[in-house]
Amino acid sequence: MADVLATAFAAFAASAHERVFPAEARRRAVDAITDCVGCQLAGSAEPAAEIMLKTMASASEPSAALPSALVGRNAYAGIAEAALYGGTAAHALDYDDTNHPAYAHPSAVIVPAALAVAPLSQASGRDLVSAYIVGLDMFGKLGRAFNTAHYKRGWHATKSFGCLAAALAAGSILRLDTATMETALAIAASSAGGLRGNFGTMTKPLHAGQAAEAGVRAALLARAGFTAARGVLEHRFGYAAVFGTPGADIAHLARPGEPLEILSEYGLALKPYPACGATHPAIEAATQIHAEMAGREIAEIRVGASALSFDPLIYTDPKTALEAKFSMNFCVAAGLLYGEVLLSTFGSNALTDSRLRALLSRMTVVVDDRVADSPEFAAAVAVSFSDGSSVEKLVPLAKGKPSRWFSEAELEAKFDDCAKVMNDPTLSGKLYRKLRSLDGPVSLTEIAAATAFAAARSTAA
Structure with a gap:
């Protein structure tokens, strides 16, 4: 039947x-x-x-x-x-x-x-x-x-x-x-x-x-x-x-x-970006900040994420390319450091880049009340610089979604x-x-x- x-x-x-x-x-x-x-x-x-x-x-x-x-x-x-x-x-x-x-x-x-x-x-x-x-x-x-x-x-x-x-x-x-x-x-x-x-x-x-x-x-x-x-x-x-x-x-x-x-x-x-979709708004925010850094040294990074994003993003200190794709920490650090996240970003050079590793040690990822219930993994990235200045970018919806189609x-x-x-x-x-x-x-x-x-x-x- x-x-x-x-x-x-x-x-x-x-x-x-x-x-x-x-x-x-x-x-x-x-x-x-x-x-x-x-x-x-x-x-x-x-x-x-x-x-x-x-x-x-x-x-x-x-x-x-x-x-x-x-x-x-x-x-x-x-x-x-x-x-x-x-x-x-x-x-x-x-x-x-x-x-x-x-x-x-x-x-x-x-x-x-x-x-x-x-x-x-x-x-x-x-x-x-x-x-x-x-x-x-x-x-x-x-x-x-x-x-x-x-x-x-x-x-x-x-x-x-x-x-x-x-x-x-x-x-x-x-x-x-x-x-x-x-x-x-x-x-x-x-x-x-x-x-x-x-x-x-x-x-x-x-x-x-x-x-x-x-x-x-x-x-x-x-x-x-x-x-x-x-x-x-x-x-x-x-x-x-x-x-x-x-x-x-x-x-x-x-x-x-x-x-x-x-x-x-x-x-x-x-x-x-060639990584878990739960990282995408945060990556976009990071690349926006990269464009405004003007050579300033990063002192501290705070990523405010949705509660749902913590389910798939299970690696904070990835050792392989596959792990890096499921690491909010790695993806945000790459966006801040390189200003883009491409296929080549997940090669061995990036995984061992001492500059990127240094950024991982300065990063905190938390649930942000502003985006905690976001069904689209909205994220805010805040960066404090050594000169005392700071900048924050909040991206509610990643590129590629129906309302932001390619x-x-x-x-x-x-x-x-x-x-x-x-x-x-x-x-x-x-x-x-x-x-x-x-x-x-x-x-x-x-x-x-x-x-x-x-x-x-x-x-x-």
Whole structure:
């Protein structure tokens, strides 16, 4: 017996390619997909991606057994493994976008899942945009129903919500009908999981890869006739019972697209910095102060943060790049010292920079009453200088949020930063332009292959 939630979202996804979504929704989806591919390119050079590639069967040319391109690599793999690799690479640097209701990362799951199944379909770039909108809708609405309790219990929703979103996106690309899509959701639900205790390690980005893989595998199994309890989302021993909380309001989940998550106030946020989103307002405040320092020596730093920010930011004295991405102290110190926080900021030089280490010893991070209840990690950074002067900056909302969306120039600048691993600005520019024209009849397989071609040039460089 199917449940209301599964039926509603399955029908929504099954008809995604026929739906007329608002132009602004489609524009934001193209931005998010472009941003995610950039993050995958950059993440492909990270140790997590390197190690994963060693465990996979892959080849330099596509074949029936290994048809799916690995973004950021001159390689092809099996469909499910390509999704696993793609999701892990997309989230490896924590530069990928977020959905605030879920406290998690949707595109790192949805985009790799959809790209991985491209060889099995005749889908277009426009179909990918529609599938993305549908996947994000379920991802965010699960967050609105289950959080903050789900997050506080230790679940990493990138995986626990992402496996369902990935199943919808992959199923939409494969043109599954409503009944088959319901089965795919039920199969994917049994792969939900992801523990926040693994934050700051390679296993955090692995959660994104596992969710993408689970969604793809669920869609493929359902298409082949595999069975599952289609009522498992609302079963007394099912998904909502395990991952939700008693009394959780899931009724609105039966109305997908009302409103569209991608157009909602907190539905999607691009990341201006390659670190945990809870650091972003504080980083922006720090870079603003850097611009006004005029050579003054810092004597003391006080960071006033929201209470919620202390949950993910668990490192005060990070020893690795992954730990530094979850350190308010490191990120603020970097913003003050360098005036910017880029991918290169988390290299070994910064981690051992004596100037940055000195700033860590002068910093206090506390809950600030002005921003304590902020759902957007608002932060204030106050700096006292040795000459007795001081300055404070308060940032209520980070760049990249819906009301502070990236400009075209900002999106391209971030993509270029990510695409430096390609060692070819001309080629990265070509790939960027191809992605910007995604919402049209261009073949999805062609898009996926273009990312592998880019990687081939990178590997040879």
